Amino acid sequence: MTTVFTNGAVFTGSAHAPVSEAMAIRDGRVLSVGSREAVRSTVDDSAAEVDVNGALIAPGFVEAHTHMVMLGQTLDKVQLRDCRSLEEIQERLRLRREEQPDAAFILGAGWMFEAIPGGRPTASMIDAVIADIPVLLDSNDVHSAWVNTVAMNAMGIGAETPNPPGGQIVRDTVGDATGLLLESAAIEYAWSYLEAIATDDDRDRFLDSAFRVYLENGVTAATDMAIGEAEAAAFRRRLDRDGHLPFPVAGYWLxxxxxxxxxxxxxxxxxxxxxxxxxxxxGSDWFRIVxxxxxxxxxxxxxxxxxxxxxxxxxxxxxxxxxxxxxxxxxxxxxxxxxxxxxxxxxxxxxxxxxxxxxxxxxxxxxxxxxxxxxxxxxxxxxxxxxxxxxxxxxxxxxxxxxxxxxxxxxxxxxxxxxxxxxxxxxxxxxxxxxxxxxxxxxxxxxxxxxxxxxxxxxxxxxxxxxxxxxxxxxxxxxxxxxxxxxxxxGRFEDGIGRIVPGGRANFTVIDVNPFSDDYQKLLDAHTLSTFVDGEPVFANEDAVSE
Ligand SMILES: [Zn+2]
CATH class of the missing domain: 3.20.20.140 (Metal-dependent hydrolases)
Incomplete structure (x- = not known):
């Protein structure tokens, strides 16, 4: 089956190439790209034609740096990025606890140092709203973890616990841990603890969520920057189940x-x-350790x-x-x-x-x-x-x-x-x-x-x-x-990934804002209209109505 996409702004991957108007795909590959006439001349009359109505057609975006399992997990967490004060953070945690009275633990993400008095979060600030189950809150940059007292106890952190190389368990004047873990202390304690309490089913669900939100954002390849045993196993299970991933992923071993x-x-x-x-x-085409x-x-x-x-x-x-x-x-x-x-x-x-x-x-x-x-x-x-x-x-x-x-x-x-x-x-x-x-x-x-x-x-x-x-x-x-x-x-992706090139994989996305001609401001409310991997639609925006 051959499909021609016309009336678009086709960006082919190079800043130097002029933007084209149309492209054709066949059997999962790009067939041709150029003006509508030039592209039509490469197909016969039976080819379907899709008018994208001035939208941007770009190679599927290649997320250059992500943490997919963590992203999926974060999507489930209490979101704290827009909290401007400690009281707002505490209120969000209290609400989540009300919604999930049976939760065994509560996770949050995105808090900012600026939101907390003196930039010094402590366990007692969380204990004031949730003191009976572990609470772990990743900072905005995910380089620090702020935890409550129950969580510190569950992780085995006490006054005697040494700082790991490259990390710090922040302590008060008498040497007790305050509930803030910096850098490798967050990785060694908070991440390891989360890894231990998350099940394989959880991680499979997290990976599914990450793939889903990326396809919604026009991403059709990604480089995962912190692969460990648990992440590798999650990708392996997905490959064993489906024989492929929703899109190709390159991994770096942390x-x-x-x-x-x-x-x-x-x-x-x-x-x-x-x-x-x-x-x-x-499935070696779909997941590589680079x-x-x-x-x-x-x-x-x-x-x-x-x-x-x-x-x-x-x-x-x-x-x-x-x-x-x-x-x-x-x-x-x-x-x-x-x-x-x-x-x-x-x-x-x-x-x-x-x-x-x-x-x-x-x-x-x-x-x-x-x-x-x-x-x-x-x-x-x-x-x-x-x-x-x-x-x-x-x-x-x-x-x-x-x-x-x-x-x-x-x-x-x-x-x-x-x-x-x-x-x-x-x-x-x-x-x-x-x-x-x-x-x-x-x-x-x-x-x-x-x-x-x-x-x-x-x-x-x-x-x-x-x-x-x-x-x-x-x-x-x-x-x-x-x-x-x-x-x-x-990320050493090949086979046309990151480009729209004849013969390459037909991985691309259609977006309702064209930054070559539209006001950049419109990007804040842009919609991905559709995303294709190997010529197959893997995401279609049901809500976006073309005018
Ligand atoms: Zn990173």
Whole structure:
């Protein structure tokens, strides 16, 4: 069956290509793209024709950085992102408890440090509304967990519990844990506890939810940045059940620093083993382990990102991985052709990341690598120049610099660094490869909002707020390329994913706002009209009525 889509704005994946008007698909592949006449000349009279009425047709978006199981889990959580005070947070928790009187635990997500007096959440603030069952609340950036006393007890956290490497159990003046877990302390205790209480059925449901909301947002490929045993097993079950996924996923195996090089190397071996198992098994086109993920530092909001110069409060966080601790692990992964993805938010952490890239080349010699650095919120000009020279991809999340969530970010830096964050323009002008994603659930997964911020540098959460350095904004072609082809290259997707190209997989989406001609403001209320994977409609918006 052949279908021609006409009267659209067809973006093919490259910022340089002019936008076309029509495309044809046949047997799950793109047949042709161009003007209506040119496309019609490639099909016979029996081809069906769909008039998209001026809508944007784009390659399916490639989410460059996500955590799918966590996203699905977050969709179920009490949403706290828009709470501006402790009282609002407490009220939401109280309401959820009323709705779910039999709940065994309550989870929340998205709280902001700014909403809490002194930016110091404590267990007793939650105990005041829920004291009888565990409550775990992820911060806005998911790098901190705020828990109540029952949860601390269930996780076995007491005055004697040591801080894990790269993390902190925040304590009061007498040394008791306050209920706030930072960085790897959140991962080691809160995430592990959640992993233990979530069942396989729960995780299967979470994965289903994540796939569903992504298809609703026109996403037809994703890179999952924190695959561990539980996540890999969830993808395996889905592949065993269906033989495929709703769309292809590339995974990075999360390396958690143990402080013991031999154990760190075991994690690399495990990543390679899982890569090979998925590659040999059924559904290998749909799920691949591409590489390993290092979380080199924390986040600026909690003053845990590794900066070259101290924060305004005088503190200066150590990186989670030093160059010395990471180098043997990174070169071992690289020797097994596992690609490196490195979370580096502070300007010191991205320097470590580049030293690791150079070390891999020095030890293992040249090979075509797909190295990437995630986030790059405060980064020096010289690091950007070296990234371009080394061919390292910048994996960027516009939703992380929504002006509505930047007051604390700018405040803790407190100097010119607060005004030079997220330097997208210099990255583009320096020739750094760019991939855009959302890092959901650390930020909203809504593609059109992410695109809005990339194009305007304004807030999708509070559209009245002032923009943050508008000179950094992307053009529509640049942003859409980084959301499709750029993200596809970064995740080593092939077979036409991230492009609309004759012969490639017909994975694409139709959206009722065309940023090449419409006011960008319309993106805040954009609708995905339909999403196709391999030429099959996998999402259709029942509510959207074409005018
Ligand atoms: Zn992430």
């Amino acid at each position: 390396l958690r620093p143990t402080g013991d090089s031999a154990r760190d190397l075991e994690s690399v071996a495990r990543a390679a083993e899982m890569r090979d198992q998925f590659a040999a098994g059924p 590489g390993v993920k290092f979380i080199l530092d924390g986040v600026i909001d909690a003053c845990t990102a590794a900066m070259r110069e101290p924060y305004v409060d005088g503190s200066q966080a150590e990186p989670i991985w030093s160059f010395e601790s990471a180098a043997p692990v990174a070169t071992a992964a690289d020797a097994r052709e596992l690609e490196l993805a490195m979370h580096a938010i502070g300007d010191h952490a991205s320097e470590i990341a580049l030293r690791l890239v150079e070390e891999c080349g020095r030890i293992n010699g040249p090979r075509p690598r797909a190295t990437r650095i995630e986030h790059l919120e405060s980064v020096t000009d010289s690091t950007i120049a070296r990234m371009a020279a080394l061919g390292v991809t910048a994996s960027i999340q516009p939703v992380h610099c929504d002006p509505a969530i930047m007051a604390n970010w700018m405040g803790v830096l407190g100097d010119e660094r607060g005004e030079t964050g997220f330097p997208w323009r210099l990255m583009r002008e320096s020739g750094v490869r760019m991939a855009l994603g959302t890092d959901a659930p650390t930020a909203p997964h809504i593609t059109s909002h992410n695109l809005f911020i990339a194009l305007t540098t304004r807030s999708a959460l509070a559209p009245g707020d002032e923009s943050y350095h508008p000179e950094r904004a992307f053009s529509p072609g640049q942003a859409l390329e980084a959301l499709t082809l750029g993200a596809a290259s970064a």
